[in-house]
Amino acid sequence: MPTDCISYKNSGYFSPLMNEYLAEKSNLQSLYNRFPTLENFEGQILEKQGNYNNANRATLVSVLEKQYSGIATSHLTQQNIEALKGSNTFTITTGHQLNLFSGPLYFLYKIISTINLTKELKAKYPAYNFVPIYWMATEDHDFAEINYFSFKGKKFRWNKESNGPVGRLSTEGLSELFEIYAQELGSSTNANTLKKLFSEAYLNHDNLADATRHLANSLFGNQGLVILDADNQDLKRSFIPYAKEELLQQTSHKAVLETTQKLKDYNIQVNPREINLFYIEDQLRERIVLENDVYKINNTKKEFSQEEILRLLENNPEMFSPNVIMRPLFQEVILPNLCYIGGGGEIAYWLELKNFFESVKVTFPMLLVRNSVLLATEKQVKKADKLELTWSDLFSKQADLINKVTKITSEFPIDLTTQKEKLRKQFETLFELARQTDKSFVGAVKAQEVKQTKGLENLEKRLLKAQKRKYSDTLERATDLQNELFPNKSLQERQVNFSEYYLENGPDLIPKLISSLHPLEQNFEIITL
Template sequence: MPTDCISYQKSGYFSPLMNDYLDQNDNLSSLYNRFPTLENFEGQILEKQANFDNSNRVALVSVLQKQYACIKTSQSTLQNIEALKVPNTFTITTGHQLNLFTGPLYFLYKIISTINLSKELKAKYPAYNFVPIYWMATEDHDFEEINYFNFKGKKFRWNKESTGPVGRLSTEGLSDVFELYAQELGSSTNAETLKNQFKDAYLNHDNLADATRHLANVLFGAQGLVILDADHADLKRSFIPFAKEELLHQTSHKAVLDTTEQLKEYNIQVNPREINLFYIEDKLRERIILEDGKYKVNNTKIEFSQQKILTLLENNPEMFSPNVIMRPLYQEVILPNLCYIGGGGEIAYWLELKSFFEAVNISFPMLLVRNSVLLATEKQLKKAEKLELNWTDLFSKQGDLLHNKTKQLSEFPIDMSSLKNQLQEQFRELYEITKLTDKSFIGAVKAQEIKQTKGLDNLEKRLLKAQKRKLSTVLERITDLQNELFPNKSLQERQANFSEFYLECGDNLIPKLIERLKPLDNKFEIIIT
């Protein structure tokens, strides 16, 4: 049984838009700059070098140095931060929410894709520096999306109220989550490491941004990862002209609407608002709405005249927060970035934005679908081999899998296709005879054809059902194995937390992933732990 990979397109878990993007279909070519190949980065480097405002590097490095001032990290990370001062340094960026204890497994895969691509680029283009960036989504306010993680089928939830940006949220109350989680972990050496990681991150830091930075640094600092919280006045100062353009002219709304028209055959990921900015305070993040010449903060009594909101922007840019449409632009303004790495949903909304970037004269980055992984044990691999299952089988929908295996294991053919073909041939002869006699019989012949074809269909279904009962033991084992690998009939990487696998693999988990994942291959990796 092969144990390496399956293409994204054949996995059955990617949208038609992503499959078309990965296939580089011509109808999408105008929506991205360059497709991510190693050779195409040369043009991207030259474009970004010519287009990026290097004066923004000063604030970027200054903010990063402040954010890392109290963190013990690797020399590689410190060198990468220092390298960002110079014009021949570029970034490779991924972004992610501040999910509790990293949330689902794909948090790891995003960051590893970013780290590994930076290494590949350095080997290919040694005259330049490439820094992997994890952009923390500290300004998001959808707390319900991030306040839990799953461990061995159990959900550990942080019960707390939150209305403002999650990065500023106090970590108070997470000791209760820790107590419950620690009981489930057990007392092995790896379990104790996980307990310490949780405590050091969430019980020894005052807010969620600092806690997440600490944890990501523990996991990836040795690889030179640079973690950025862009919720900072000094960084947003560089973004003032673009926020002003948004407030006065709503450029993003017009440009993105035009693009969504091109994508109407797909499911649109996000729809632009008239103004794609939020007003933000510690416990508030609400949309800015333009009504009757006034700028109003949704669900509040706060409002501004045009002059007052522009004055606030100049003096306090940190009080303006980009939404999903504007955040990518903010990222590309403050970072010398070449490529954004994200999941299928993220790349889908980035594909709506190129015309907007062109309208404001900012280089559009290359878009790379992050690595996807299925982790399996040797025991699970042996089960699959014994059950004569390959990875294509296991990735298929459960109903299809059981249907096909029943037919394959049956001692007699269940497929009635040959009989249906014979029946059709017989009725073709009847139609010819009917034409030569009385055409009024055609309706009766047609009714009989439908009746007999339906009879064969019903017989096939009954035979299949009977065989499933007879093969119930082996089909149950197949079902159990697929449910282990695809919890809740979903991708493992979207359900399970890394700690589930760290318990078994310990410190070997992340190095093994780093060794195996190839970000430019566009393959769903199967890794035996």
């Protein structure tokens, strides 16, 4: 099988900003606290230990115990929740939207990266405890981003209206979608397991937050994963001082704008608003806008004076929801967190926030790019071997792959580089001769060199085109293989739902992933199933 290893940089799927962050370029070092290496966690532990308000631990544990009541909880998860009471316990956190039936594969990779990092840290720092946290994005209101998943090239969409926070959304109506999905699964043992998992999560729970918690707990509870829904009055009470400062001072807007200037040569991931908080109810999540000393709720008739909105914050903190700028701060205030694990886009917006964290005196976490994975079957690996393709070839653009396969397959060299080099040397002699005669002769020689070089290049293109026609069957097998591994010419992990692989691999799938992923390495993991 192909044995080459693909780095994140060479995969072609990471932005210039992420490639430079991963390379620890000096121009970005002011935008993060510590780069995520095992050794750097020692300093992060000590800093967080001195900065975190341990009074928040009791609230955190109390909320988790309530959220887990009535749920079949593994001994390891119970142990981790209990451990959070102690000042020597820290969290590693990932966050994700409440995608229907987990959405694309990278939902799994985020959580496994988080679980595996806690294991590595415990081995390195045995005096401390490390708890993996999945922060459910229950307050998001962009339902269109999460109301579907893909299975074997088909999209299963939940047709429902939603305007408020998705975590509070009723699961009513999902039984119809389940019936369609169940028919596609078939009747194998693994198919029945998936049906049971879906129905117990979505048909036996009243809202999307509880359904998603059940799903994640079923998949990862035996690994000690702790799942948190931060859409909670008690947790938000701990955040009141920071929400108050945001309403009165707009600190985040000023601090993040300063940082975006340092990132002006890159694509800015998010732009701050003057107030980075939403007003939230069951069927409403809208921006808070300050106009002429009046706090208005966007797209509604609701408005508050300064005194009224501060009183509302004190009495009902659950009615205030952080946006993409403030959510990371909320997380780091309520959790004894050391590191956030996310995709490239998430890490890009976190890099905008360090200046803001410093201004409100909260420790900025380490930022780790989650594991990325390409899953391949043994059959696909054998196809790659037969075609003499490396993983690097398969990660390349399809036009480049076609050219590479054509050149590999051709019984004679298609590349005319040798001929072009000989031509160049011949013209070197002619140029020397021309320089000894008339200057106008130099121009004539140059024109002739350009003409003949172009002629060779055209012959090379025509030769390549002719060979492509000749080996069209081989090229079709190569492109079919690439299309299988990169559906819609995109990363598999962003397109395919885990159930497609569970159907074939069953309960071995997740243990295989857990044993294969190494969160602190910067390689695109290629796993054969």
